[in-house]
Amino acid sequence: MLSIADxxxxxxxxxxxVKSIVIFAVIFGVLPLLTVLERKLIGRFQxxxxxxxxGPYGLLQPLADVGKLVSKESFRPENATKTLFILxxxxxxxxxxxxxxxxxxGDVQDGVGLYGIDVPIGILYFFAVGSIAFYGLLLGGWSSGxxxxxxxxxxxxxxxISYEVSMGLALLGVVMMSGSLSLVSIVHSQGEIWFILxxxxxxxxxxxxxxxxxxxxPFDMPEADAELVQGFMTEYGGMRFGSFLLVEYMxxxxxxxxxxxxxxGGWMGxxxxxxxxxxxxxxxxxxxxxFIWVRATLPRLRYDQLMSLGWKVLLPLATLNVLVTAIxxxxx
Amino acid sequence: MSVYNSVDGHLFLPVxxxxxxxxxxxxxxxxxxxxFAMLNHLLGPKKPARETAASRRQGEPYESGIxxxxxxxxxxxxTFYLIAMLFILFDIEVIFLYPIGVILKDADSVFVLGEMITxxxxxxxxxxxxxxxxxxxxx
Numbered sequence: 001m002l003s004i005a006d007x008x009x010x011x012x013x014x015x016x017x018v019k020s021i022v023i024f025a026v027i028f029g030v031l032p033l034l035t036v037l038e039r040k041l042i043g044r045f046q047x048x049x050x051x052x053x054x055g056p057y058g059l060l061q062p063l064a065d066v067g068k069l070v071s072k073e074s075f076r077p078e079n080a081t082k083t084l085f086i087l088x089x090x091x092x093x094x095x096x097x098x099x100x101x102x103x104x105x106g107d108v109q110d111g112v113g114l115y116g117i118d119v120p121i122g123i124l125y126f127f128a129v130g131s132i133a134f135y136g137l138l139l140g141g142w143s144s145g146x147x148x149x150x151x152x153x154x155x156x157x158x159x160x161i162s163y164e165v166s167m168g169l170a171l172l173g174v175v176m177m178s179g180s181l182s183l184v185s186i187v188h189s190q191g192e193i194w195f196i197l198x199x200x201x202x203x204x205x206x207x208x209x210x211x212x213x214x215x216x217x218p219f220d221m222p223e224a225d226a227e228l229v230q231g232f233m234t235e236y237g238g239m240r241f242g243s244f245l246l247v248e249y250m251x252x253x254x255x256x257x258x259x260x261x262x263x264x265g266g267w268m269g270x271x272x273x274x275x276x277x278x279x280x281x282x283x284x285x286x287x288x289x290x291f292i293w294v295r296a297t298l299p300r301l302r303y304d305q306l307m308s309l310g311w312k313v314l315l316p317l318a319t320l321n322v323l324v325t326a327i328x329x330x331x332x
Numbered sequence: 333m334s335v336y337n338s339v340d341g342h343l344f345l346p347v348x349x350x351x352x353x354x355x356x357x358x359x360x361x362x363x364x365x366x367x368f369a370m371l372n373h374l375l376g377p378k379k380p381a382r383e384t385a386a387s388r389r390q391g392e393p394y395e396s397g398i399x400x401x402x403x404x405x406x407x408x409x410x411t412f413y414l415i416a417m418l419f420i421l422f423d424i425e426v427i428f429l430y431p432i433g434v435i436l437k438d439a440d441s442v443f444v445l446g447e448m449i450t451x452x453x454x455x456x457x458x459x460x461x462x463x464x465x466x467x468x469x470x471x
Binding site: 010013016017019020021024028069070071072073074075077078079086089090091093094095096097098100101116117118119123124144145146147148149150151154157158161162164165168169172175176177178179180181229234235237238239240242243246303304307308311312315316319322323326327329330 | 349350351352353354356357358360361362364365366368369370371372373375376377378379390391392393394396408409411412415416418419422423425426427429430433434435436437438440441442444445448449452455456459463468469470
């Protein structure tokens with residue numbers, strides 16, 4: 001008989017509030033640095049310097065960017081639907097911040113679990129909350145009243161839902177091997193071997209789907225600037241535009257966090273246990289570097305190639321992976 | 333430290349309490365998102381009082397220099413609709429597979445495995461049908 005919940009730990013209310021705020025603050029401290037890091041690295045990949053004027057090594061560039069975005073006039077197209085137009089960037093921010101809760105930064109230490117939540121539904125929470133962002137893109141693109149926005153929104157919605165299925169199936173292999181949905185238990189079950197080795201196919205599918213889910217190159221179809229101007233965000237300006245960009249980086253971090261926890265042993269690493277969150281962050285940043293590297297290397301796919309990759313390659317492959325894993329889990 | 337306890341009456345309260353940080357995150361997300369959405373309204377420059385040619389242009393949707401055609405009704409390809417239907421089908425498959433996936437290791441029975449394989453194979457038949465019908469080709 002299975003216990004309903006083997007990892008439940010309810011701390012005092014104020015601890016929960018404080019740790020949530022700390023996680024949120026750390027991520028929001030890392031996000032601006034990520035934007036600089038990406039622009040610096042892309043610059044180096046392309047044999048130029050990247051931002052180096054504002055502050056030492058261009059580190060204060062995000063501040064300058066935010067200052068510029070904030071000083072823009074707030075306006076919207078006349079045929080835009082006002083409420084939905086404002087809701088467009090708000091929902092993805094909400095979804096991004098909510099999915100930060102599930103990333104495990106460490107085990108329970110001194111009675112405090114180093115994670116936002118560790119609930120039995122675990123990964124399903126990630127999928128459920130992450131999908132809220134689709135509504136933001138669709139509403140934002142549709143309510144803009146511009147053909148580029150609408151086309152971009154439809155494209156991104158179709159792309160996101162196509163890769164969502166493969167993403168779910170890719171993680172199912174890990175779930176079957178560890179027998180739990182809770183990310184903390186999944187990290188614990190990687191004590192002997194990280195799941196990237198037995199589940200390498202799953203890892204590849206998850207990362208590919210992750211690139212598509214975060215609208216990154218080679219799948220940055222929603223904002224294919226050569227054909228769609230800026231996709232669903234065409235009509236947005238100022239900080240509303242900024243929040244779409246912010247969400248993109250936040251989603252990259254979340255996908256990296258889930259991948260690090262499910263395939264790369266999460267917080268496990270040499271050294272005392274207070275280093276756990278550092279290890280987790282290091283693994284996440286390693287995966288973020290992969291995102292940046294891929295962006296600098298690969299060209300954009302055509303839309304029909306994107307859809308056939310998602311439906312005709314990744315989906316059968318992920319299903320096969322699930323079947324093989326299921327057989328192996330039961331037989332061995 | 334209060335750990336989940338199923339013996340006495342406190343079955344659901346601690347379980348629900350572990351979800352509490354979600355509320356904090358939701359509050360933070362809504363606050364930050366709301367601030368971002370309204371910041372330019374508060375800090376940015378205001379519209380000029382008198383309407384100018386530039387401010388009239390500002391309300392038009394983006395177009396690369398040519399006159400804007402007013403959008404009458406919003407049309408898009410039916411393929412998007414098809415993709416959405418297929419998504420629902422296969423996403424439900426994934427959601428149904430998760431509970432089996434969780435118990436598979438502990439159950440350790442060929443019967444459960446057989447049920448799972450039957451389910452997946454049935455869906456694969458549908459997948460092959462959809463593929464051969466050409467629904468997965470982007471048009």
